[in-house]
Amino acid sequence: MTKFTKKLYGSPIVNHHIAKIMGLRTHSRPFAWIRDKEKYSHITGGLALPTFEQPGYLITMGVQHSTNIIHCMTELESSDPYEIIRQAQNIQTEYGQGVIKNWWGNPEELMSIVNEINIKGNPVLISQPIDFEIKDSFSIYTARLKTALAASYKTLFLNDCMILRNSIQSFIPDKVAKDKNNPAVNIAGGLVHTLLMTRPWEQAIEVRELIPTRHEDYAEYVSEKAIRDLEAEVFG
Secondary structure, three states: OOOOEEEEOOOHHHHHHHHHHOOOOEEEOOEEEEEOOEEEEEEEEEEEOOOOOOOEEEEEEEEEOOOOOEEEEEEEEEOOHHHHHHHHHHHHHHHOOOOOOOEEOOHHHHHHHHHHHOEOOEOOOEEOOOOOOOOOHHHHHHHHHHHHHOHHHOOEEOOOOHHHHHHHHHOOOOOOOOOOOOHHHHHHHHHHHHHHHHOOOEEEOOOOOOOOOOHHHHHHHHHHHHHHHHHHHHHO
8 A cells, every 4th residue: 555645635626626716826636645644746855876985865754735835754874885776666566656746956966876776656756956057056955944944934844854854954054064074955946946946736727738839931031031121222
């Protein structure tokens, strides 16, 4: 028996229509992942491999269905990189199919190990957090974490994730602070930043399909534009 089950709420067509007539840009997806009385509109996780100085870290977070507040759910710290990946596989199985579709982290560091132990039918998929490639991404993630935990605008609850709680309490923000020395803070901050930027529990009202322009279409457009420009020059 998997930990979470999917339950539908309302009709996606009705929700879309209501949001549209109310002038809203998005509406919430009409389902939640449920365990007992806990309801989450989205669940995901983050991974960081161990270094010589720091153990690796894994965390899962869920977005509460009624409030969109992020809750820390499970975490693991280990100096064995294979244990980090195996635990990610175990969580995917434990939570149920379709609950965690991907993990957030550094694919370049993680994929060599992931490819060695990925089990057919239960792959661990890694994506870069939003703004990962920005030079000062660690500063962005720590700032996002600080803001999300602020009492005046609390969008993150740590709950029983004591590893992350202790890491945050012992973290000293300064110019020498690096993501490699603070894996829990870095991956949790990146995860929260990605969730609040992408808001994957919402659906856009207007979906614009991107259609590639063919060479023939572009050539026709250029030809028509040239004729219009010539007519404007001759006739004013």
